Structure formats: structure tokens, C-alpha cells
Amino acid sequence: MQDQLNALKLEAEQAIVQAADVVVLNELEVKFLGRKGELTSLLKGLAGVSAEDRPKLGALANEIKLSLERAVALRREGFEQEALSKLAESERVDVTEPGKAPLQGHIHIVSQAIDEITDIFSKIGFTRTRNPEVDWDWYAFESLNMPGDHPARDEWETFFMDAPVSKKGKMVLTPHTSNAQAHELERGEFPVRMINIGKCYRRQIDVTHVPMFHQFEGLCVDKNISISHLRGVLDYFAREFFGPDRKTRLRPFHFRFTEPSFEIDISCGVCGGTGIGADKQKCRVCKRGWLELGGAGMVHPNVLKASGVDPNVYSGFAFGWGVERTYMMKEGMKLDDIRTLYKNDLRFLQQF
Amino acid sequence: MNSLVSYDWLSEYVDLSKVTPDEFARRMSLSGPAVEKIIPQGKDLDGIVVGFVTEVKPHPNADKLRLATVNAGEKGMLSIVCGGSNLAQNQWVAVALVGSRVRWHGEGDLITLVPTEIRGIPSEGMICAANEIGLFDAFPHSEREILDFGIALPEMNVKAGTPVADALGLSSDSVMDIEVTSNRVDAMGMVGMAREAAAILDEKFLWKESKVLAPKKGKAEKGNLSAKILAKEACTRYMAVRMEGVTLNTTPWWMKRRLLSAGIRPINIAVDISNYVMLELAQPIHIFDADAVKGGLQIRYAQADESILALDGKIYTLPDSVLVIADAEKPVAIAGVMGGEMSGVKSQSSSIIIEVATFDEVIIRRGSRKLNIQTDAQLRYEKGLSTAAPAFALARAVELLTELTGAKVVGEVVDLGQTMYKAKSYSITSDEVNRQIGITMTQKSMVDILKRLGFAVKTVGKKIQVTVPWWRDHDIEDGRDFVEEIARIQGYASIPAEIPFGLMPRPIDQELVWERRIRETSKMLGMTEIYSYSFVSEALLTKAGYDPKRMLYVQNPLTADFAVMRTTLLPSLLEIAAQNQERFTEQRLFEVANVYYPQSETWNTLPDEQLEIGALFIGMDEAWRAAKGYVENILSSLGLHEVAWKRLSGDSFWHPGRSVQAFYKGDLVATVGEVSPALLKNFKLERAAMVDIPLEKILPHASSTKTYHPDSVFPEAKRDLAIVIDRHVEYDDIARAIRRVDPLIRGVEWFDTYEGQHVAPGKKSLAMHLVFSHADRTLESAEVDALMERLLLALKEHFKAELRG
Structure with missing residues (x-):
């Protein structure tokens, strides 16, 4: 169980680091940390673990969850930073074009x-x-x-x-x-x-x-x-x-x-x-x-x-x-x- | 009226030795006649000198040209090619030196002379014709004739090389262009202007009147002059005298120069003297050829079918309101305006009649306007002249004629009308003068100023009693007039500036406040304000379907374009939209202006001037909706929130299916809609919507009070509703029916109407946003559902509405 958890952590960490974009990252988040995700389904196995090991494994699982959440957040922030840094190019408009004229009236x-x-x-x-x-x-x-x-x-x-x-x-x-x-x-x-x-x-x-x-x-x-x-x-x-x-x-x-x-x-x-x-x-x-x-x-x-x-x-x-x-x-x-x-x-x- | 005043001439009548022309101009302008321009004389004659022709030889290469040797004084002997037909040895001529500016053959622009060769022979200057150096009026000549000073100006006595401007006495002179107000006809003469200058500058007045001729009695000589005034109200004084033995000598240069400086062309000595006296004394004079006058003179109105060939060479048919001087047979002059050609002084005249008269200013003005003639004499007469003036002017004319033509007075002096003159006298107190001006002056300084102006003054205590000299008898009408005389000479600049204080301002007319707000609101709504004329043409009104018959007409319109006082702003808007259509397909125009409604059939009361708003929308989708949106906004800005809209039909101006009127408490407050295509066609316009708001009718309802309604703290429920109904059923009725269903229905907002595919023919689909809310709680979804059911039921019942699938 412990190995499985550690293996999951490793796999997830790698996947998160390698995620190509925020869409992939979101999928990974669902896959590993979602309500029906792999971590959850692994934790269902806790029921079959000895009462003695259970707290330890529970703590470990929790730690892994938090760690993965941090990794996801970090990666997401990375993507955001990256997007922002590219904004000048990706969302560039020709600002020398005229503004859209509001309806302009005139008093004689x-x-x-x-x-x-x-x-x-x-x-x-x-x-x-x-x-x-x-x-x-x-x-x-x-x-x-x-x-x-x-x-x-x-x-x-x-x-x-x-x-x-x-x-x-x-x-x-x-x-x-x-x-x-x-x-x-x-x-x-x-x-x-x-x-x-x-x-x-x-x-x-x-x-x-x-x-x-x-x-x-x-x-x-x-x-x-x-x-x-x-x-x-x-x-x-x-x-x-x-x-x-x-x-x-x-x-x-x-x-x-x-x-x-x-x-x-x-x-x-x-x-x-x-x-x-x-x-x-x-x-x-x-x-x-x-x-x-x-x-x-x-x-x-x-x-x-x-x-x-x-x-x-x-x-x-x-x-x-x-x-x-x-x-x-x-x-x-x-x-x-x-x-x-x-x-x-x-x-x-x-x-x- | 502006006078051209030679500074040199003026200084003969007033001592100007202590002032410069610039200072003169400044001080005169601040206290009296305004000097608008100072024009230095002789500037165009720079580099043009008097030369003496010592030798004339033929030009080897040209028949019409000759070679002159000219003594040009300091410039030495010049060799000049000249084409003048009258060129001769020992002639005094005007020589334009290299670098001076001339006008070739008197035409075109001034050209600067350069050394040149003419037909192979060098020429070191040019011998000028008078028209080439701007002196044609002074010395008229025929084609190809050069200016020969020996003949043109025999009195000239200068050395060769003297600048022509000096020889002519121009270089020391400046002409002032001075505006003289219409009440001061006296200052339109040099003597009167000098009198003003003497008073303003506090310098000596140097003019001496000529000795007035005593009317000779008895001794009826042959050819004694007789005259009769038949129009007493029109001719208040008539003086005339006959002179014989006139020799029409050349007018002396000093007189010519003065006439020219005032813009008057010399003609012959007799005419020149009459003009000269007019320029001096502002009293017109006319001189007849005595031989051309048959029998006695009559001053009368023109008779039926009379006409005259006037001095300007035109034949005038004379209306019977025009005053004439006639002999026994026919009019010989248009009184106070212009002489007749036949009785004018000609080169062979030796017997002349000098006429000096006073005519009624209004009769002269109206007569000259009828005939469309403007002359120097008429311009003075129509200002109103004193009946005392003719005696002085006649004396001066006789004096000059005697001196310059050798003529002698023959027979008695005719003097008719008001021959006795009674000077006017008015009084004012020194306190009143100070109170009106707002300063404190001593009585002595007031009296000094009045005396300087030529008034005779006596004082009794604070009272200043003033006798008005004849030359001011038309403009001084009351003692009060002396305030101005004193204040202007004292100097307006010495009066302190002070804002009157302590008054409670009156409340402003609310209509003016609203008018301004409406303009501002309209501007914010993207509208452009126009200003069109209050009077329009019958044609425009008819084009727009209005009947001008009941409107107020201008009796004397400038043109048919400005003939009818409009009762509507709309035709002008249509016309303006049409004019702009080519450049601006989309237009939003408005105007706020008065229209003029009849108050009675016969127009015996003033029209009812009503302020209205007119607007026009063209070139956008659903122009009528834009127009209605504008009206809704304006009405709401005026505080009219609950208006009832009623479809308009049966008015031929408006589109029968697309126009509507708004009512507030029963009063019509706006008409809006498309204009009937039948009328738009007349303006070559398509689909224009217009607005007509009788602002004056609305203003009693207008309110700028704003009330605060707290918003419900509970969320509103929103639903959309789309129903299918007959296309004639109107949204306004539907909306009202919905609101009536339950007070919980707070808002009905139209958002679409659709006809066409998927909707049965003759039907339309109408879509609305509905808002439900309760003041005290949040509405349950089920409650809203129930309300929707109920209102749908109501719509089915009243309008056969179906929920759109």
C-alpha cells in the first residue's frame, strides 16, 4: 500500500511536471486528485489495512495529496506566468488603429x-x-x-x-x-x-x-x-x-x-x-x-x-x-x- | 460715413504744428471721429523726378519712338527712349528712374523699372504718362500722351531732379480715413473737423468765415434770377445767385490736390469750386449753366412722366415723391441728389447760377433710394443740414469763383424759406453732468470744454445755459446731450470702471433653462443641432405638404426664400437633410426654435411665438425607432415619465402606418414617426423619421425633481416571454395587460418583434423580458410560474395570444 502510494506520487509528480499545457494539467488533476481519481480509489484500500498501519498510511496519503495539490498549483501558476509573459505577442492588437467612435452630437x-x-x-x-x-x-x-x-x-x-x-x-x-x-x-x-x-x-x-x-x-x-x-x-x-x-x-x-x-x-x-x-x-x-x-x-x-x-x-x-x-x-x-x-x-x- | 481728410489741408484750419499724425489719430479717435487709417501721400511716386527735355532725336529703328536727352538734376543727363506723341524739346516731364515703380500704359500691376534696351537703344529711365504714375485723375490725357508739366501745372516752379511728389506737394501730406457718425454732418466738412480737432487737442481754430452776401434789393436788372418754392416742407431754405463773366480757367493745383485727396475727381473750375466748398463746409452746392435754364426756377415734386438726363449720363424716370429743381419747362436737377446734364456747366458757359439749399433729409433719402443714386451731396443732405448753412456756403463759393474765374455777382441774391435763424438753447446742471458720468468735475472745466466746441455758454449757479451754434443744431436735442460733449473731451479713459452691486438677481425664465438642457441632452444622444431661418419660402412649405395660407407673411421679403413666418420646423429640417444627403447618409438633426402661430384670423395681434423641438433621423435601421427613442429620452429628461402613446393616422405629413403621438395628462406632447413617402419623394429622401415636440406645451408639466426609490433587497425573478398574436395587436396594449395581472409583475421590456418564416401569415411574434419581485421576500420559483400562467391566460383571453413554441 505504501509502495503503491509512493509510486502514485512519483508518477503523478512526473506527469504534472511534464504537463504540456493547462488543459493537460487539469486532466491530470482530475485523474489523480479528483473525486473519482486514482488517489481516492487507492485510499479505498485503506479499509483492508491493519488498524495499526492505518493512521500511518492515512497520514502518508494526506501528505501525498497536499504535495500533489501544491505541485498542480505551482505548475498552474507556471502556466499562467508563461501565458502572461507571452501576452504581448499572443493578444497583440494594432493600438494605432482608431478607437470606436461613440455617437457624437454637436451643439451649434x-x-x-x-x-x-x-x-x-x-x-x-x-x-x-x-x-x-x-x-x-x-x-x-x-x-x-x-x-x-x-x-x-x-x-x-x-x-x-x-x-x-x-x-x-x-x-x-x-x-x-x-x-x-x-x-x-x-x-x-x-x-x-x-x-x-x-x-x-x-x-x-x-x-x-x-x-x-x-x-x-x-x-x-x-x-x-x-x-x-x-x-x-x-x-x-x-x-x-x-x-x-x-x-x-x-x-x-x-x-x-x-x-x-x-x-x-x-x-x-x-x-x-x-x-x-x-x-x-x-x-x-x-x-x-x-x-x-x-x-x-x-x-x-x-x-x-x-x-x-x-x-x-x-x-x-x-x-x-x-x-x-x-x-x-x-x-x-x-x-x-x-x-x-x-x-x-x-x-x-x-x-x- | 467715412471722410478722407488731408492732414495738410486740415492744418490750414487748425494749428496742428504740435501734434504728429499718429498722435492726432489716437486722440481724435478717443474723443470724437475715429481715424481708421493714415495713408501717407506720394509713396508710389518714389524715384520719379521732374526732368527737363534738352534734346529730342529720332529713334534709328522705330518710327513711333524717339530718343530724348533729359536733365534729371543730380542724376545727370539721361538718355531715354520715349513713345510719347507730344514729346518735345524744352518740356518739363515726369521721369521714372531705374528702381522706381510704374504702371505700364496705366494698366496692370506696378512694375519696377530696370535698365533696358528698346529696339536696340539703351534707355536710362522712362518719361511717364500721367496714368502710368497714378495721376490720371489729376491730369487726364489721351492715349500715348506723356505728362507735360508746362501745360498741366503751369504754376510749378522747381529744379530738374526734384521728386515729383515734392513738386506736387504730396510728400508732406497724409490722408486720414475718418469715420464720422451720422449725427455729426458738420464734421463731414474740413472746417467742422478742424473745429473738433481744435477742441479735442486744445489747439487754435484758424478758420475765418467768408463775408455773407447781403441780399441786394431793388434794381431789377435784365435777367434777374427768380425762384419759387412749391414744396415748402421739402425745401426749407433756397438761396441762389447769378454770376457772369466766368472764365473756365484750369483749376489751380492746390485745389485739385485737395479734391483728389478727398477722392473727388476734378472736372472744371466751376464744378471743382462747388465740390471744394462742400468738402470744406459740408453744405452741398450746385452750379447751373444759366443759359440752359429757361425762366424762373421752381422747387417742386416731379410731375407725371417727367424724366431727367442726370450728370452720370443716365436717364431717370422720376416718381412724384422725388423733389426736383425745375425751370419753366422741365426738371434741371434732382434736388439734393444730382444735377441734370443739360444744365451742367460746360466749357463755353460764362453765365452761371449758384444754388445753395436746405432740403428735408427724409425726402432726399427716400428719393435717392427710389432712384438708386448715391452722391456726395445726397449723403450729406440725408443727415439733415442747418438752414443757416447756405448763406455761409454761398458766400464762400462766390468768393472762390470771383477769385479764380473772374466772375461777378449779377442781380439780387435769391433767399427763400427760413431766412431768419433762431439758435437753440438748452441747459443742464453741473451736478447732473457729474452724476451721469460718475466723476467729479468743476463747472469751470465743463464750461471750458463746451466753449472749445463752439457753444456759447452762460452759468447761473449750478445751471449751465448753452446756446447751440447752427452747425450743431441737428444733433443737439436736449441739455442732456452736453454730458457726452463734456465727457468725451474730458476723456472716457479717465472715468473709473465700477460694477453696480447689491441687486438681487431675478429668477431666470424656466423655458430658457429647459431649452439649454434639451440641447445638451440632444448632443449627448448624438444629435447635431441646426439653425435655420425663421422665414421660409411658400415653395418649401408646399413641398412639405403645409398650407402657407394661414401663416404670417413678410410684407417686404428679401427674396421669395424668406417670405413666410413658419409654424413648423419640419420642412427646413427636410431641406437640410436633403442638402447633406450626398455626403452624410446617416443623419441625426435637431433644432430648437420659435414658430409663429396665428392668434387671430386677421393678424391684429402678434403671433403666438412657441418654442418647439424638431428632429430628423435618416440613414439608419428603423429610423422611426431611433426617433422614438429620442423622444422618450427627451420626455423623460423633462420629468414626463408616464406618457400614453397613440397611433396617429389621417395626417398626410406622416406615414400612415408608422407614426405615433405621445400624450401627457391629455396634452399632446410629441409626434414622432416616419414622414409620408409621398412627401419625402419631393425632397428626394427615403425613410426619414421626424419628431415634433411643442416644447411650450410640455413645460408646464416639466419637472427636474428626482425621487429616490430604494431597490428591493430581495432578488428579482426574470423570465422571458414570446407570444404569437395578430400583427395589428400593439405591444403597448400587451404590456399594459400584463402589468394589470398582478402588482408583483414589476417590469415588461420589449426586445423583439418578428414576422415571417415560422410565424403564420397575419401574425407576429412578440418577445419580452419580464421582471417579478416582492418588496418583503424572495419569490419562490413556483409563484413566478403561477404568475406566468395567469398572465398567459389573460393574453389568450384578450388578444388570442399563443405561447410561441
């Missing part, structure tokens, strides 16, 4: 610009509002101190609707977001800190104009609002939107609904405001170091009065700029043709 850059502008102004308490795109002349022009014969009210500048004239004048497609001013002031809730972003319409289409575009209109009306506050807000916006090293300046300009009116310039990001490019030539992007950002001004007293606000008590500032233009200035994006934004060519849209 105009939406992205609107979101960014909304967020910047919301941090200083300007709440975005919504206002009509199709509106009465009163809101689009009359309340904004634009006289009836103002060029903007001519039929070649503004779209009129095929609708009857009402008490508030003709029905028009608002040519600017400034129509929000009277709508907002009429609510009579002060102070006003509004940012209106929306669609505007003008009768122009060429490489630099589209008949539908977007503006953002800021309006701040309270007691004692001065040019100083306008400067503060515009400086803040320019830094947040364009970067901390950019500066703004005000230049005199003329708009009907503000007095005084300003043109806001921002220092050129390409030449750093020097007006001289890297090639020592005149900067191609800006005019003498500055770029025109858009118009602004102090709300004209007539605009306040038109909405029943006392200009002796309240004052304010307003600004209204093109979303598309402002965003392109930021990105340094050069669109040869602004109509590209509304052509909806997927090759363009899917770049953003």
Missing part, C-alpha cells in the same frame, strides 16, 4: 456662444429674458427714440409683416434685441438687470450679413447708474469672455436710444494691442491695436419716459452686440462668408 456654435454669454452675465446678476421676435413698431423703434422717418424704419432696412397697423404701430420683425428695453421697463420692477439674447432680422444678405442673426442686449436701470458702471460691466465681460489680458476702451458714437453713445473697442489679441504684427508689419486683424466690439450707451431719457420711467429718478446703461460677430472675434474664427453659420452643412456643424 451660436447656441454655445449664447450659453457662454448668459453665464458670464448671470454671475453679476444679469438675468436672461425672452422677448418677441415679431413685435410692434412701438417696441422696435418708437419707444427707442427713433423718429418715424428714421432710416431704420424704411422698408429696405426692416422687415414688415403683412398685418394691419395697430395702436402700437406696424408689426415688424425686430431688427435688434433693443425691443426688450421697453418690454422690460414697462414691468416697472426696479432695479433692472437684464440680458436679452435672441434672434434679430434685417433686410441684408451678403458675405458679412445674414437676414436673421442674434444679438445680446444688456440693460441696467437703477438710481444713480453712471458711465462708470457701464465701463465696469463691459470691462468685466471683456475679461471673462476674451481673457484677462484684454482691455476695453470707449469711443464716442451715435445711437438714437442712448445718450451718450459709445463704440466699445477691445485690445487686439493678435498683436497685443500694439497694432504691429509678428512680422513687424501693420497687424492684419485690427485697426491700430483695437477691434470694434459693438455699441453701448446711457439709456436716453426719452426711452425711459416712453415706458413711464422718470429719468430724473432713474438712469441706466444699455448695450447690444451681435452674438455671431462677438464669438468669432473671440475664437479668432475667420469665416469668409457669415452665411456659412446658417447653411447647415454638416461638415461645418460637426466641427464644433
